[in-house]
Amino acid sequence: MEQTNFQLKKQDAQSNEWSARLHHATRATREDWMGRGISYLCIGVIILVVASMLWFITSKGLATFTQNHVNVWQFLTGTNWSPDTGHIGAAPMIVGSFAVTFAAAIVATPFAVGTAIFMTEISPNKGRKLLQPVIELLVGIPSVVYGFIGLAVVVPFMRHLVGGSGFGIISATFVLFVMVLPTITSMTVDSLRAVPRHYKEASLALGATRWQTVSRVILRSATPGILTAIIFGMARAFGEALAVQMVIGNAAVMPKNLISAASTLTSQLTSGIGDTIDGTLPNNALWSLALILLLMSLFFNALVRVIAKRGQLKHER
Amino acid sequence: MLKQYSFEKTAVQTFDDSVSLALKTDNLQVFYGANHAMHDANLEFPKNQITALIGASGSGKSTYLRSLNRMNDGIATVTGKIWYHGVDINEPDVNIYEIRRHIGMVFQRPNPFAKSIRENIVYALKANGIKGKDELASRVEKSLKGAALWDEVKDNLEKSALSLSGGQQQRLCIARSIAMEPDVLLLDEPCSALDPISTVKVEETLLELQKKYSIIIVTHNMQQASRVSSQCAFFHLGHVMEYTPTATMFSNPQIPVTQDYIAGSFG
Numbered sequence: 274m275e276q277t278n279f280q281l282k283k284q285d286a287q288s289n290e291w292s293a294r295l296h297h298a299t300r301a302t303r304e305d306w307m308g309r310g311i312s313y314l315c316i317g318v319i320i321l322v323v324a325s326m327l328w329f330i331t332s333k334g335l336a337t338f339t340q341n342h343v344n345v346w347q348f349l350t351g352t353n354w355s356p357d358t359g360h361i362g363a364a365p366m367i368v369g370s371f372a373v374t375f376a377a378a379i380v381a382t383p384f385a386v387g388t389a390i391f392m393t394e395i396s397p398n399k400g401r402k403l404l405q406p407v408i409e410l411l412v413g414i415p416s417v418v419y420g421f422i423g424l425a426v427v428v429p430f431m432r433h434l435v436g437g438s439g440f441g442i443i444s445a446t447f448v449l450f451v452m453v454l455p456t457i458t459s460m461t462v463d464s465l466r467a468v469p470r471h472y473k474e475a476s477l478a479l480g481a482t483r484w485q486t487v488s489r490v491i492l493r494s495a496t497p498g499i500l501t502a503i504i505f506g507m508a509r510a511f512g513e514a515l516a517v518q519m520v521i522g523n524a525a526v527m528p529k530n531l532i533s534a535a536s537t538l539t540s541q542l543t544s545g546i547g548d549t550i551d552g553t554l555p556n557n558a559l560w561s562l563a564l565i566l567l568l569m570s571l572f573f574n575a576l577v578r579v580i581a582k583r584g585q586l587k588h589e590r
Numbered sequence: 591m592l593k594q595y596s597f598e599k600t601a602v603q604t605f606d607d608s609v610s611l612a613l614k615t616d617n618l619q620v621f622y623g624a625n626h627a628m629h630d631a632n633l634e635f636p637k638n639q640i641t642a643l644i645g646a647s648g649s650g651k652s653t654y655l656r657s658l659n660r661m662n663d664g665i666a667t668v669t670g671k672i673w674y675h676g677v678d679i680n681e682p683d684v685n686i687y688e689i690r691r692h693i694g695m696v697f698q699r700p701n702p703f704a705k706s707i708r709e710n711i712v713y714a715l716k717a718n719g720i721k722g723k724d725e726l727a728s729r730v731e732k733s734l735k736g737a738a739l740w741d742e743v744k745d746n747l748e749k750s751a752l753s754l755s756g757g758q759q760q761r762l763c764i765a766r767s768i769a770m771e772p773d774v775l776l777l778d779e780p781c782s783a784l785d786p787i788s789t790v791k792v793e794e795t796l797l798e799l800q801k802k803y804s805i806i807i808v809t810h811n812m813q814q815a816s817r818v819s820s821q822c823a824f825f826h827l828g829h830v831m832e833y834t835p836t837a838t839m840f841s842n843p844q845i846p847v848t849q850d851y852i853a854g855s856f857g
Contacts, residue, residue, distance in 0.1 A: 478690055
């Protein structure tokens, strides 16, 4: 009896010792804590910045409706934009923004998809080596340079070609087309390259031609990716301010045709923001335009997610 | 360490004129860049028989098979002659799409398109200009019956092909190939991704299909080769070492390297 008790005690003591050894913090665990701490701190700062931006734009943007008692519907559909006299109809800018965005996407997509097919299917080695740096260069050119080229080359060309001042939606479309082209192309290339090789082989082995394989198998299974690429391109076009402002003419009136001066949400913001006084209706109205831009970019993001999810479902095996 | 075997000592059969051949290769060589992956393959494939190509991984059997319907175009350099109906189809001016219509291929991994079962079969037919609702429908039925899949899917032809089991998908791929009514069917380890029951089904299908088609099958599985094939070629490190009737290959291999492979010394 005595003996057993002694042994038990000894075991207790031993297990206590082990418990202490296995529970105490070492350098490894402290490093873990520190790493976690740093990454939480970074995330915290980013969340704070994003949240305060959202809150700031939202509260400022809504002030037009809460403090200045502008009717939301009138704001969205009104066509008269003269904040100094109390008229703030944002429809011309909304229409302008959507017009240049869709037009640029429609013009750019065939070129982008064609280039991407060339780079992945027709000349995946030489062609890709040649075009990849070109595309990266196009992405890297600052937008003011695009705008400047637009102003110096595109606007006079359009003036010569179709008459009018040359400023307008068509010039903005052309500049945006060049700007979104690399975005759509490089993302389309990625999605074409992601098409499983066995789809292509299956099609070729059945005697389908290269063209049939590309058009009916590869493009079809890359469709979600291509749509995502187009939406990213549209998001870029929608948010582009400087280059558009330099060529669109900046008249806050409903665009009657493609060659009359117009304006977009962004161009109106950049050209108007310096001339207004904080807290007044003209200033608040600009914030409301910013709010629309913010909501649109959220919408584009949501759309991309929906498409990605659908695409995933389709490929699940 | 893998034993060194002489590539000089081979045992490759040829057929006399009484046997009609589906396909024949003379001195077929395949290069991946500087890598000489297939040396001097001289093989004759009799009509309406199943020929198995066996060998360890990297022995060049798949490479060889893929050359036969020019699937190596753009991937590897293939020299030598591939005789099909008296034409060398390894010539650059031969229409590769027409070749693949007559020499179909089924791959290792079942690879149906993300389309419906019916569309998977119709795709190739349409791509080759076969039109007409009735013609397409009858071809779909005929090919699915040929691949022993009809009874399992006839009520669900519009269902996604990806919802089928692996074995069903592979038989759909076979159906898709025979819908083109080819002469020769090339199969690249068609059962390696399948479970034993699906494998049996595919093998039964192949045994049935050899009445109409000449079949060349690459397989890892020696039992499978002995179950389905009548001729068997053994590949080793890019060389055809032995080509004999299957029964001979497994009961009385002619040269040491085949003996060791059959006995399971490597591979």
